[in-house]
Amino acid sequence: MPPASAATARPRRGEGQWALGYREPLNKNEENKKNDDGLNVRDRIINVYSKRGFDSIDPADLRGRFRWFGLYTQRAPGIDGGKTAVLEPEELDARYFMLRVRIDGGQLSVAQLRAVAEVSTAYGRDTADITDRQNVQLHWVRVEDVPAIWDRLESVGLSTMEACGDTPRVILGCPLAGIAEDEIIDGTPQIQKIYDDYIGSPEFSNLPRKFKTLISGNPLTADTRLINDISFIGVIGPDGAPGFDLYVGGGLSTNPMLAKRLGTFVRPEQVPEVWAGVCGIFRDYGYRRLRHRARIKFLIKDWGAEKFREVLEKEYLGYALADGPDSGIAEGSLRDHVGVHRQQDGRFYVGFAPRVGRVSGTLLDRVADIAEAHGSDRIRTTTDQKLVVLDIDEDRVESIVAALEAEDLQVRPSTFRRQTMACTGIEFCKLAIVETKGRAMTLIEELERRLPEFSEQLTINVNGCPNSCARIQVADIGLKGQLVTDSAGNQVEGYQIHLGGSLGLETAGFGRKVRGLKATAEELPDYVERVLRRFLAQKQEGEAFATWVTRAEEADLK
Known part of the structure; x- marks a missing residue:
């Protein structure tokens, strides 16, 4: 560790900065890390916890160091969002884990995709989510099965190491x-x-x-x-x-x-x-x-x-x-990798849209089969919860498109299917307040039915809590899950609405929060349809949704 420079004056109040001499842990998390490096938990998982079961796990490992190998306890079923911030961690814990497989650069071979699929079907109740960090997350994993899972993943060069925790997480790359x-x-x-x-x-x-x-x-x-x-x-x-x-x-x-x-x-x-x-x-x-x-x-x-x-x-x-x-x-410019596009070498890549990243081990295995049958050994995950198959010869393009779409993996999807994302939500996440994946799927179906000709670029990001795993602040329509009051005075699942977020370098900024702009889950399709119809009626030629939001009257955004 280098010495503190003269340019770095010692602050009046210590912020726990090691370089300035503040080495004593200042909170429970720092104390746990000082007591034992998170990387050391691997041996205990293999030699102790997988043999003795869930009840043998030290709490400091269970809710801390397990994350260094991609493991989080998932939410116990049946606990509503109003109890998320009320119950103790052990009351929220299920006896199962979410397992995050890190996929650096989003790069997978057919053998690697098959290994993930096999782990999902054998050990994760056939669950799998493509995340906006290019990872794959599995659920319902038992600690007893983790060593076998690691063996299978590592046999093809994959890992869960430092997929979570206070570590350098997966390295994103261009698909x-x-x-x-x-x-x-x-x-x-x-x-x-x-x-x-x-x-x-x-x-x-x-x-x-x-x-x-x-x-x-x-x-x-x-x-x-x-x-x-x-x-x-x-x-x-x-x-x-x-x-x-x-x-x-x-x-x-x-x-x-x-x-x-x-x-x-x-x-x-x-x-x-x-x-x-x-x-x-x-x-x-x-x-x-x-x-x-x-x-x-x-x-x-x-x-x-x-x-x-x-x-x-x-x-x-x-x-x-x-x-x-x-x-x-x-x-x-928008490059979400969906559709059929030419590569440098004259072949083509084919990007397709699962429903808000929700897939399964069975479906991933089918994707591996389809890619291999069409001469590809390279599959990519994206930061928009999509998948891409590389290296398709021109005369095989329509065949692979048909095979993927037969599995409901749409290569030419609607705007709403193409550009809607959702985090894990209350189904599995202990931080969530509302449901997300199912709500987002329903929203897509409703918008496709109500606005079948809508073709403007539009991102809709759905998050189950304020933590923004689904990037709500930088979406055209960002939906932050929270409990809201319905017309009958009941507390129900709903969303605070952010409008007009962008990551364009000239217009980068966070979405506009209109005072009191919230919707219950049931009201959500009506609200989004209403605001999109106003946008279509008022937009200038070539105007993006985010640009329209900056000049729209508040009444038009409600």
Whole structure:
């Protein structure tokens, strides 16, 4: 750990920053991490808990260190949303786990997809969700089965290590890495190098909070750059060679902030050490006193981009990074990877839309069969809860489209099927207040029936609590789950509504909250239909929904 620099004055009140001498744990989470590295729980799961069962699990492992290997206890069935913040953790716990399989870069082979499918069907009651972090989540996992699950996943090069916890989580990548016609640089080697060198290393296994990374060599597919802890985005450098633009400090949840661009040009070979430097700053200077202020976004907000870059270069890299051009993209572009599109090599990729990311092991196995039958060994997950099959010859395109759509995996879906996402919700999540997946599916069906000709770009993101796992603040229509009062005075499931969020670099901003704008779950289809009809009636030629929201009268948004 480097010494504190002169530029970093000791604060009046300790925030738990290691580099400033505050090493004593200041909350229960920090105490647990000091007592034992989360990576050490693997041996106990294999040798103790899987043999003795759920009741043998130390609570500090169960609700803490298990996350270092992608395991969360799932919500016990039958507990309504009004009790989410009232009951103790042990009262919310089921005796089963959600298991998150990390898929760095969103890259899967047919053998890897089949392994995930087999784990789902054998050990997870055939559950599977494609997440907006390019992972796959399974449910109903028993601790007794975890060693066998790990054996199966690791046999094909997959892992659950550091899929959760205060760690460097899955590294997002462009699903089209290496094949997009307009790609600047393929970020796959950088993702692999960071994974090999640092994931599972004690060097970064005790961070103040989670640490989310994006490495995309294609600015057109890097729309989440502003909401990750660190993002490397492809750009042509001042010397004409390809490299990466660097952003730090984005994040959503209950205190959303957009990442700051550091103004550097990072050469491809520098990416792993720059990533480690930023992660090291977070580890050493990050705020550990209060969990809700422990993300790196709070540090860079206080320091600013200029000071952060100075500390990175002087204390962690030992050299100055070159100044670099902005990797900005044109406004209005949307690349969600759905549909049939040409690759660099003349073949095609085919992207398709499950219903809000909800699939099953059986369905994933079928996708593996379809891909293999059409000559592909490369499947990709996306940050929009979609799947993509690469490397399809032109004369096989219509065949694979027909095979996928026969499984209700739509390649040419409606706007609503294509651009609606939902988090896990109250079905399995202990933080949730309302149901999400089923509500979002119903909303899609209703909107398709009521507005069959609607063809404008429109994102609808549904979240079961304020934590924004489904990115509600940056959706055209963001729905934050909460209990609301219906017309009869009853407390029922409903949503606070955010309108007009965007991640376009010129118009990036969080959705507009209109005072009192809420809807019960039952009212939701009526509300969305109403506001979309007003948009269609009032919009100017070529005007996006988010732009219309900024100028619309409040009455038109209700």
